[in-house]
Amino acid sequence: MEEDPFVKRLEEFRLYYNHTIHPELVRQERARARLLRLIGFSIFLLLALFVLELIIGIWVVAMFLSIPIVIYIGFLVVQVREFIQGFKPNVMRLILDFMGQMPNYSELHYEPDKSITKTQFLSSGLFATKAEFFLGEDYIKGQVSLMPFEMSELLVRQVSQVGNQLDTVFEGVFLTSTFSEETQGSIRIWPRHRRQYHTRAIKEFTWTGAINVEDEILNEAFRNQFVVYATEDTHVVGILSEPMQAAILDYVEKTGKDIYIAFDDRKVFAGITEPRDLLEPSIFFTNLRFDLIREFYEDVFLILRVVMYFDQTR
Structure with a gap:
């Protein structure tokens, strides 16, 4: 009985994934881990600022200290957006490279x-x-x-x-x-x-x-x-x-x-x-x-x- 071409191509794709796509995902995973550390650090800074305000009770000082944190969070949002926008194109092009090697594509x-x-x-x-x-x-x-x-x-x-x-x-x-x-x-x-x-x-x-x-x-x-x-x-x-x-x-x-x-x-x-x-x-x-x-x-x-x-x- 002839093997389903869908099943056959899926097996070939698994090998391609291991050799070509997986290394790209590992690189992306490092970038994601870095973003998580930055997000965690941002949360820590915000909590520290809140605690400081409770201690000193001076909102003007707290607001002054919040300015660089807000700028930093804006930078972090840009980093997250760039990660999301860059992930799919990088992986998608690798998938299409694989499909382009097939007959008829x-x-x-x-x-x-x-x-x-x-x-x-x-x-x-x-x-x-x-x-x-x-x-x-x-x-x-x-x-x-x-x-x-x-x-x-x-x-x-x-x-x-x-x-x-x-x-x-x-x-x-x-x-x-x-x-x-x-x-x-x-x-x-x-x-x-x-x-x-x-x-x-x-x-x-x-x-x-x-x-x-x-x-x-x-x-x-x-x-x-x-x-x-x-x-x-x-x-x-x-x-x-x-x-x-x-x-x-x-x-x-x-x-x-x-x-x-x-x-x-x-x-x-x-x-x-x-x-x-x-x-x-x-x-x-x-x-x-x-x-x-x-x-x-x-x-x-x-x-x-x-x-x-x-x-x-x-």
Whole structure:
């Protein structure tokens, strides 16, 4: 029986982690330990200042002594921010270097402060929203097989119809890609258990002439997992082939995450829910853990694996 490529790559990644990523984490761990010592020293100074004020009872003196401490704490805040902002890019680039050595993956590039644009997100048609709040980071682009792609983490919120609070529309990783050959038609795929939250998006798609095409989906598990609509000119199984359906179901099974997918001619959009910031380092707990790095690698690998199936099953 052929070994699952996901399992095989994970074993290779473990070796790469031991030889390449672990030394970088050790360096980061030293920086984190230094920050903890500085934080501890800051707390000690503040307590000492408080005790001094209790003893002498002169607030003017205490305020004068607090000035250099406040400046020092400001310096400490900058140090903590630099540690957090530097951790992910350093590790992320090492992960992408590993993936760039695999067959079918090329030109992988990472920019921590860039993201998928609001226009790209809305053009998918998967979410009917004005997206009053739109925040993105951790942009990755490259090529999987013959398909160029872009992806980033996104947090999208809209003004609630009840009250003035912001409701979360999407939080996770959003990806766009392009088929290597001409394709015609439009398909939207929503998680079935989230259908009630996307009634407006479904209605907007049906206004363009789209219809429910679940009767064309022979995979019962896929029908149970997703709601599928397409325009009448779309050859559904020609785009959403059975191997592609199996690959999408495999991703959902492995990750337990919701996935949204749209096809518009050659364009492909995919949103994968992720209710946390991936690969964010801890200040107070060790980051020298393989499971922390593995989880992020698995997320990126499985997402791009779905893109590869999009290309291979065309």
